[in-house]
Amino acid sequence: MKTVVILCTCSGIITEKIDWDTVRRLLENHPVRPVFMTDELACGFDSREHLITCLKQEQPDRVVVAACSPREHEGTFRALLKDAGINPYFLQMVNVREQVVWVTEDPVQAASKAARLLAAALNRVQRHEPLSERSVPVKTGVAVIGAGPAGMQAALTLAKAGREVTLIEKEPFIGGLPVRFEELFPNLDCGPCLLEPIMGELLHGSGSGRVSLLTMAGLTSVTGQFGNWNLTVRQRPRFINSALCIGCMECAAACPAQRPHPWNGSGNLSAVDAPFAGALPNLPYIDPESCLRLRGEECEACVSACPVEGSLDFADAGREITIQAGAIILATGSVEKQDVPPLFSGLDNVHTGYSFERLLAMNGPTGGELLTSVATIPRSLVIIHCAGSLDPSEAPYCSGTCCRAAIKFAHLAQLKASGIVVTRLVREQVIPGVEAGRQFHQDGSSVVRYAGMSSLTVSGSGADRRIVCNASGNGASAEMIVLMRPVTPGSGTSIITALLELDTDQAGFASQLHPLSGSCETSVKGIYLAGSCRGPDDIRAAFATGTAAAGLALSELVEGRDLVVDPQVAVVDATICAGCRTCIPLCPYKAISWNDREKISDISDILCRGCGTCVAACPSGAISGRGFTREMLRAELEGVLS
């Protein structure tokens, strides 16, 4: 095979130490018998045309460039080969500048090492195969799972860029958790007011035609890969014809059946209702468990009250929808751990952070008034930070957001119940941020350190109830108690990560490609993360990461631009693969799947990133790592050891 070796002088930097003539003499007997060319600065613009002309004249089968690090100029020389009409993968670089010239004192040793590495490259390049990038047409639509702040922001950003978006939400309403919160940290913005314009834009704005919202919907299966995902979504019946219903809620007022309010933890809701006035989309939904008619009884109450005939649809059976999308954005959020630790279970006036938020909300069970279960104003409140967080037996991590909520609760309690004594029991306090500093300094609660949930004792009842820290003996009046429970993955997160076969961290949050530089990406190409499905985080981060995830989808899936697949991936030789499946769990990118028909492993070149871990692990040697095949590496070994 005719091989050309381009010896670069790097403007004299290389030849200062290495005499290329000596190296050529050392390679005189190499069986490849290459054609040598010396160039002053092979990567330089001036050399480019000249080298292309020379290569076109010589028409070599393979090219070796002895110059600098391939990390710097492999791309340059591949492009040069391509322009000379040679397959760009017929190139092998020898790093003489960084790894010989600059690190070797003695010129004789440097020349001999350069010759050795060149011999290896000459051996290796003979085994190079012609490779070409593959183009795959992609769908540019995006499926967003979860319509909280992160998912809505991602969907809106994508829609504004002209993308078709399917927004899948498990609840009957959008807005996630903050739409249920009256005042948001740090500036006490009203949650619904903050989100209303965003939700409005999503439902009725200029881009809303490109957003298809599926409420009461959950993903049931996913196939395909980056650029071409096929999702199946099951939408539960709402029993409301959304095309007809005008959202007047006359039905709710007429409904005789009641059920526990699903958001408040106390109070009731009609069987056909929305959890608060202004919930979006502006449609009620029927709870089939409590609706008399759906339970088989005679009832016409809502139908009689409804001004638009046909709005109530008792025959609704839900539906299954298939969606094709190029990318998936996971925005399934997080929830506060809802159970109450044994020390507090069964006690009156004990809230979790979430139920306290609802108590403070205008659309909550008390209309926003801070009241005990017997409708009196509490005289004391104890807020327990880290009620489960930093606890190895519950959540061994800091939940990050609860200190902020706690300091907000203290502030709001004092506003709503004048004279209330607020005590915050803290293990650690994490309240970063400039605006947070104001809240911190204006905090009117007393702070008591405690050692952990097991170090607390509760005594007395009603207004005389006290919590005492066993070790210090410090105590506080605790007519009302708020437990800042740990933040855990939302129920959707575990379902979806399992369906998509995504890795999760120890707590069950979706694993990020990299905790610092890839926090909105997963190890699976084409699946991005937004909001607190990534780990406990606040609303600010939800919006920011929603934008970020949309940006990733926009930059990696571009209308009219095919996906270019790097050919340097692992490939399975079907005639050798024994079907042992050793490789499948090893792939960090889920690129290997089991082909049950042929009983072999299949590697997706779209998902494979070419690390070669499977190549090294295959007991049959059935997997080949293109660009770094066994034959190439053995030839290189042969060269450096000859």
Added chain:
Amino acid sequence: MSCQTSPIDLKQPAISDERATRPVKVVAFLCTWCSYAGADKAGAGQLPVPSELSVIRVMCSGRVEPALILEAFQKGADGVMVLACHPGDCHYKEGNLRAFCRGELLERMLPQLGINPLRFSFAYVSAAEAEKFSQMTRDFVAKVSQI
């Protein structure tokens, strides 16, 4: 069945004159993202790297199968290094840990094949650890040339 073989003296033997003068051949498999970048950085910093060392670049240390290392010994390598990204820093998430496990197993297997396990080294070198790369390769070549 036990895998016991005749024990090999792991202590470094005394240097004989003949051995001391014979140039050694050491192969180092470097992952392109961390260790190879570290080696480049050693170059940029003009730090000494033994001329006996021959670097073979791979995308990930996880690509280096033990058979390749054994083949290096078979073809006359006096020492083989596999250098990887630090745990947690692997460009491919966990290839370095696979390489570590394979290295551990290989190290136990080498005596059975009559190869002094001191001739093999697995280590973590980051893209910033030029000094470490320089020192580690010099130490390894010095150690191997005394076996």
